[in-house]
Amino acid sequence: MVTLAVPPYLLSRAIDDGLATNDLDSLTGWVVALFGIGVVNAALGIARHRTMTKIRMEAAFRTVSATVEHCVRLGAGLSRRTTAGEVVAIGTGDVQVIAQALTVTGPGFGAAVAYIVVSVVLFSISPLLAVVVAAGVPLLALTIGPLLHRIERTGAGYRERQGALTTRLVDVLNGLRVLNALGGKPVYAARYQRDSHDLVAQGYRVGVAASWVDALSKGLPAAFLAIVTWLGARMVAEGSISVGGLVAVYGYTAMLVVPVESLIEGAGDLARARVAAGRVTQLLSLSPEQPADRDPVDAPTAPSILRDPASGVELLPGLSTAIVSNRPAQSAAIIDRLGGFTTSDVTWDGIGLDVISTHQLRQRILVADNDAYLFTGSVRDVVCGRHEAEDDRLHRALHIAVALDIVDALPDSLAATIDPRGDNLSGGQRQRLRLARAVYADPEVLLAVEPTSAVDAHTEATIANRLHAARRGRTTAVTTTSPLMLAHADTVFYLVEGIAVATGTHHELLATEPGYRTLVTRGDAEEHAHP
Secondary structure (H helix, E strand, O other): OHHHHHHHHHHHHHHHHHHOOOOHHHHHHHHHHHHHHHHHHHHHHHHHHHHHHHHHHHHHHHHHHHHHHHHHHHHHHHHHHOOHHHHHHHHHHHHHHHHHHHOOHHHHHHHHHHHHHHHHHHHHHOHHHHHHHHHHHHHHHHHHHHHHHHHHHHHHHHHHHHHHHHHHHHHHHHOHHHHHHHOOHHHHHHHHHHHHHHHHHHHHHHHHHHHHHHHHHHHHHHHHHHHHHHHHHHHHHHOOOOHHHHHHHHHHHHHHHHHHHHHHHHHHHHHHHHHHHHHHHHHHOOOOOOOOOOOOEOOOOOOOOEEEOOOOEEEOOOOEEEEEEOOHHHHHHHHHHHOOOOOOOOEEOOEEHHHEOHHHHHHHEEEEOOOOOOOOEEHHHHHHOOOOOOHHHHHHHHHHOOOHHHHHHOOOHHHOEEOHHHOOOOHHHHHHHHHHHHHHHOOOEEEEEOOOOOOOHHHHHHHHHHHHHHOOOOEEEEEOOOHHHHOOOOEEEEEEOOEEEEEEOHHHHHHHOHHHHHHHHHHHHHHHHOO
16 A cells, blocks of 8 residues: 555656656656556555455454354254354354454555555645644544444344344244144244344344445545645645645545545444454353363273263163153253263263263264254265265165165165255155164264154164164164164163163063053054054
């Protein structure tokens, strides 16, 4: 920006030394110099644009990376601490607003330096003009100050409502099939439309202040330029400065339009970015429910007992265990504790799970949640996940999960694309693909939550047989009330109010525990009544 002040000086010299004195050689020299600085300014402009673009992209990437990494650290507790809509709003809106604001750094610093340099140069021409220019920019800042405060104040409320509305949209999209079945889609659509109109109205209030800032960033510098030019013209008429001096003053002031405009626009960007950054830092300030690894210890080297003192559930190495409860949420909570997703007193070979290296836990213990997300991609990518794709191993996993028919029904077999969340699959197909993904990972400890709740009895029986054979000699735990799954378990824990009140095989508990018998045979009767 400082080099933008050079052309007015060269132009004034060309007028005073060349045109005014009719000196062709001098005029030619100054014109060549003017052309040269024009080339330099063009090159610097390109470099500045590239640099600011790089900064903007780098800022967006780093913000996204920090947000995603922190969401991963929060793990299963993320959904209990914030909403999906809030995370989506950060990724689709706040990141770009913050990135745009960081491009103020280069032009903003350059504008400040150029402003000081031009003020000093103008002082050598006319102290009066230098004072006008030096005082003008602070006055412009005072003019837009209240508008910037309003942007922050109204923008914070707008951003909060935007996150809430995005959350509702995500919920509606996830439950669209259910809403269609129940006939509730028009009700939710009308409610979303009403809230959307309210958000638009609030957005207009934010936009009013922002539009004034944008308008003033163009209008005020132009008015400022007109005032300085009028003063310079009067000085020429009075003989205080030369014609070349007037051209230089006009050029300097016109050049200042660029940095002043950059400062005003940058101030508006910063005001909006403060709101966006507040939402991002609010997410980043959430602490994981499980303490971070400060001084982690190594996991047991050999397969060992996983014990949950709160419920009394123990997983013996190499055996299959079933957890039965009349409240599925309680058995799922035990799986979360055994998987190390929440702070608890769970031990692994006597070592507290909370102090074991999280990386080692994730390598050896896998929680197969029935609601686990299915990312978009080919069937091969969805099932293989982070592991290397091996076709033989892949077909085996699909076979165990009774999911080969899903692949056969798709047009491109293993290369067929699965939509986000598995929206192009039925509930039972999604469940079987999730199970196939867990089987493919082949963890030392597999913890599955209701892995067959969405399939028919025949498919469930086949899965129970194949999964038991495939996991023989490896630690496996499932939460279920299905007799077909329970019959293959080496040990069954029967829970009442989240506490294990009886342990044994499925047949032993049927004979000795009336509550257990009622719970699992009711499920059996329902399966036979609705094949």
